[in-house]
Amino acid sequence: MSAPEGRVRSVDTAAQLLLLFGREPVVRVGAAARHLGVAPSTAHRLLSTLAARGLVERDPVAHVYYPGPALVGLGLALAAHRDVRVVGRERLRALRDTVGETVHLVVLDVASIVVLETFEPLRAVSGVSVAGHRSPAHLNAAGKVLLAALDPGELLRLLPGERLPGATARSIRRRAVLLDELAAVRTAGFAVTLGELEEGLAAVAAPVVDGAGRVRAAVSVSGSAPRLAGVVLAAAAARVREVAAAIGSDL
Numbered sequence: 001m002s003a004p005e006g007r008v009r010s011v012d013t014a015a016q017l018l019l020l021f022g023r024e025p026v027v028r029v030g031a032a033a034r035h036l037g038v039a040p041s042t043a044h045r046l047l048s049t050l051a052a053r054g055l056v057e058r059d060p061v062a063h064v065y066y067p068g069p070a071l072v073g074l075g076l077a078l079a080a081h082r083d084v085r086v087v088g089r090e091r092l093r094a095l096r097d098t099v100g101e102t103v104h105l106v107v108l109d110v111a112s113i114v115v116l117e118t119f120e121p122l123r124a125v126s127g128v129s130v131a132g133h134r135s136p137a138h139l140n141a142a143g144k145v146l147l148a149a150l151d152p153g154e155l156l157r158l159l160p161g162e163r164l165p166g167a168t169a170r171s172i173r174r175r176a177v178l179l180d181e182l183a184a185v186r187t188a189g190f191a192v193t194l195g196e197l198e199e200g201l202a203a204v205a206a207p208v209v210d211g212a213g214r215v216r217a218a219v220s221v222s223g224s225a226p227r228l229a230g231v232v233l234a235a236a237a238a239r240v241r242e243v244a245a246a247i248g249s250d251l
Contacts, residue, residue: 013038017046018055021071025110026064027056057134066110069134084208084217085116088247092119092219095243099236101223105208107216108146111158113137116217135197138178139167141205142218144191148182149207149215155182170195190237194225202228204237206244210251219244 013036020027020035033043047065050056054070088105096103096119105117112134137143138159147155159175166173172181185191190206197203205220221228221236228236 014046014050017043017050018071021056021065021067026059026062026066028064032065066112069114072109072114072134084247084251087250088208088217088219088243089117091243091247091250092117095119095219095221095239096121099221099239101221101228101236104142104220104222106140106142106146106205106218106220108137108143109134111137113140113143113146113218136165136167138164138172139193139197140220141191141193141203141222142220144178144182144185144193145205145207145218146215147178148185148191155179167197168195168199172196190241192233192237200225202233204228204233204240206237206241207248208244208251209248211249216248216251219247 016036017027017032020032024031027047029040029044029047032047033040036043036046038046047056047058051058051065051068054068056065056071057068058065085105092103092105100121102121103119104115106113106115108114113136115133135143137147147158150158159178162175164171164173164175164178172178181191190204192205193201193203195201201222202225203220203222205218207215208217208219210216219240221240
């Protein structure tokens with residue numbers, strides 16, 4: 001494509017490429033080259049440059065590119081006033097104050113979760129995920145909630161292989177096992193993880209469902225497994241479901 005008159009061609013090409021990510025969840029080098037009308041080597045250099053700035057990220061296994069944390073953060077900053085972050089902010093802050101643990105608002109991006117908002121407890125907490133952070137969805141309570149909301153065909157498309165990456169000895173590493181757990185999540189209305197993403201870390205999450213029945217995000221509470229155990233975890237699950245439902249109603 002030729003750049004409009006008066007435009008800088010290289011900037012216009014990069015802008016076209018970024019806009020492509022608004023229409024496609026993942027982009028391959030060949031698709032980018034065809035879209036831009038350039039050689040694959042040129043498309044690869046453009047994608048590598050964007051990746052260096054955090055605007056896109058490359059999946060080394062699937063050899064595809066998806067929106068990076070910098071691009072996600074930019075999108076969040078420009079989101080409409082009815083954005084779920086804005087609508088839910090006060091309820092999420094109140095949830096943090098009630099449970100005394102870290103509260104996250106997250107969305108699904110391909111087979112990963114992206115953190116939209118984080119509300120930390122007043123005490124010092126290490127290893128807290130900040131806005132823009134992403135991790136494999138199947139290793140997170142919030143990710144399981146969001147995966148459970150997908151139809152079976154979409155779920156299999158996002159997770160095409162039986163083998164899944166793990167982070168700890170507790171991680172789910174087989175798709176069949178994950179599918180069984182997602183069925184249980186749909187029935188329960190919430191998900192729990194215990195040391196699956198990080199040793200000693202527990203989390204519970206529930207979906208934010210808007211008036212049209214769409215799952216817009218997930219609310220999670222996470223903390224050390226010894227603190228979030230037994231009746232404490234059960235109470236946190238009930239509170240998370242209540243807050244997620246309230247945000248959905250507000251939407």
